[in-house]
Amino acid sequence: xxxxIPFTKYxxxxxxxxxxxxxxxxxxxxxxxxxxxxxxxxxxxxxEEFDQMMKLLMHPAFRIGEIGLLAAIVYHSLNGMRVLLxxxxxxxxxxxxxxxxxxxxxxxxxxxGGLELFPWYLLQNPIFKGLLP
Amino acid sequence: xxxILRVKRFxxxxxxxxxxxxxxxxxxxxxxxLDGLLQVRGEQDGTLAFxxxxxxxxxxxxxxxxxxxxxxxxxxxxQELRSQLITLEPLQGYxxxxxxxxxxxxxxxxxxxxxxxxxxxxxxxxxxxPQSQEEHRLLAExxxxxxxxxxxxxxxxxWHDENYLGPAALLKAYRFVLDSRDEAEEERLxxxxxxxxxxxxxxxxxxxxxxxxxxxxxxxxxxxxRKILTKKL
Ligand code: HEM
Ligand code: SF4
Ligand code: FES
Numbered sequence: 001x002x003x004x005i006p007f008t009k010y011x012x013x014x015x016x017x018x019x020x021x022x023x024x025x026x027x028x029x030x031x032x033x034x035x036x037x038x039x040x041x042x043x044x045x046x047x048e049e050f051d052q053m054m055k056l057l058m059h060p061a062f063r064i065g066e067i068g069l070l071a072a073i074v075y076h077s078l079n080g081m082r083v084l085l086x087x088x089x090x091x092x093x094x095x096x097x098x099x100x101x102x103x104x105x106x107x108x109x110x111x112x113g114g115l116e117l118f119p120w121y122l123l124q125n126p127i128f129k130g131l132l133p
Numbered sequence: 134x135x136x137i138l139r140v141k142r143f144x145x146x147x148x149x150x151x152x153x154x155x156x157x158x159x160x161x162x163x164x165x166x167l168d169g170l171l172q173v174r175g176e177q178d179g180t181l182a183f184x185x186x187x188x189x190x191x192x193x194x195x196x197x198x199x200x201x202x203x204x205x206x207x208x209x210x211x212q213e214l215r216s217q218l219i220t221l222e223p224l225q226g227y228x229x230x231x232x233x234x235x236x237x238x239x240x241x242x243x244x245x246x247x248x249x250x251x252x253x254x255x256x257x258x259x260x261x262x263p264q265s266q267e268e269h270r271l272l273a274e275x276x277x278x279x280x281x282x283x284x285x286x287x288x289x290x291x292w293h294d295e296n297y298l299g300p301a302a303l304l305k306a307y308r309f310v311l312d313s314r315d316e317a318e319e320e321r322l323x324x325x326x327x328x329x330x331x332x333x334x335x336x337x338x339x340x341x342x343x344x345x346x347x348x349x350x351x352x353x354x355x356x357x358x359r360k361i362l363t364k365k366l
């Protein structure tokens with residue numbers, strides 16, 4: 001694959017996309033870990049703060065954000081394994097095929113996990129009336 | 134058939150900024166980018182600067198950015214690009230001297246840094262040093278490198294880290310480390326096991342896509358990393 005993206009100086013091959021996604025998801029995971037420590041810190045403070053924090057985490061933005069977290073973890077670990085295999089000298093000449101496997105597997109796992117994690121109750125909200133069967 | 138070459142031009146004596154200039158050229162089956170450039174220089178604009186020598190993909194002097202990918206002008210046929218508008222720019226990651234001509238000095242300095250020559254410590258025999266077919270097979274791909282610099286020019290790490298040795302120099306180190314006749318493995322591994330060496334590679338594989346000789350520098354880089362790590366264990 002080879003994409004010429006406007007305003008970039010070099011064409012993107014599948015390896016470029018794999019690397020950019022790896023870096024972005026790696027950064028996102030660092031952000032998540034920091035957030036996680038912050039949350040855990042507040043959970044342990046007092047029963048009131050526990051309840052308040054739990055309420056915040058139940059907010060749809062967090063529930064949907066969790067699906068994003070799943071996507072980041074799944075892609076980063078699968079592509080991390082692709083990079084490790086290459087480092088071990090396994091399949092260096094098949095890295096592009098391995099990238100597409102990473103994408104396909106990530107997609108399947110995210111759909112399966114996403115169906116589990118999605119806050120379906122949101123669809124009971126009046127604004128979705130008529131959209132549901 | 135016609136095609137447009139959109140060439141990035143810069144003359145430090147006249148221009149304050151680089152600009153693009155379009156040239157229309159005639160294209161037949163087999164016409165290469167280099168043929169197009171020679172056509173332009175011969176018939177339209179004698180001031181256009183670019184490097185070339187062998188025009189048969191062996192001297193390594195005509196590397197440039199062709200439609201945003203580094204490659205050889207003499208080895209890229211216009212029809213295979215499937216576009217009527219072709220952008221030609223100087224190699225990325227090198228400083229521009231004029232138009233498509235870049236300063237290759239830093240590239241060759243990095244090559245020299247990995248000791249790109251055979252080292253003999255034991256007294257030389259008065260005969261040739263033999264090598265078996267299996268021993269040669271390990272080098273067969275790496276020795277075809279023509280030092281065009283396309284791989285290093287394709288590497289984001291190389292653009293952003295002026296100290297990074299880059300795929301071409303690391304491939305050369307690998308070529309000698311794997312050579313059964315060479316006796317400086319330790320020294321060379323120490324050189325590439327440096328903050329600017331093999332462990333800077335981020336496995337982006339642009340070098341593999343760019344190399345006109347279909348060499349796989351990433352394979353060489355990871356093989357060197359494994360040699361360094363297994364030696365330490
Ligand atoms: C299953 C778990 C994980 C695996 C297999 C994995 C694997 C890898 C590998 C192999 C690399 C090197 C990529 C390269 O050389 O280009 C890498 C880079 C990175 N990882 Fe992970 N990782 C994992 C979990 C994490 C976590 C939890 C975080 C965040 C806290 C993280 C953050 C990063 C970052 C920021 C980079 C640097 C990206 C870059 O240099 O482009 N990783 N990971
Ligand atoms: S490895 Fe390929 S791209 Fe790199 S310098 Fe050698 S011939 Fe050119
Ligand atoms: S002119 Fe020699 S490699 Fe292109």
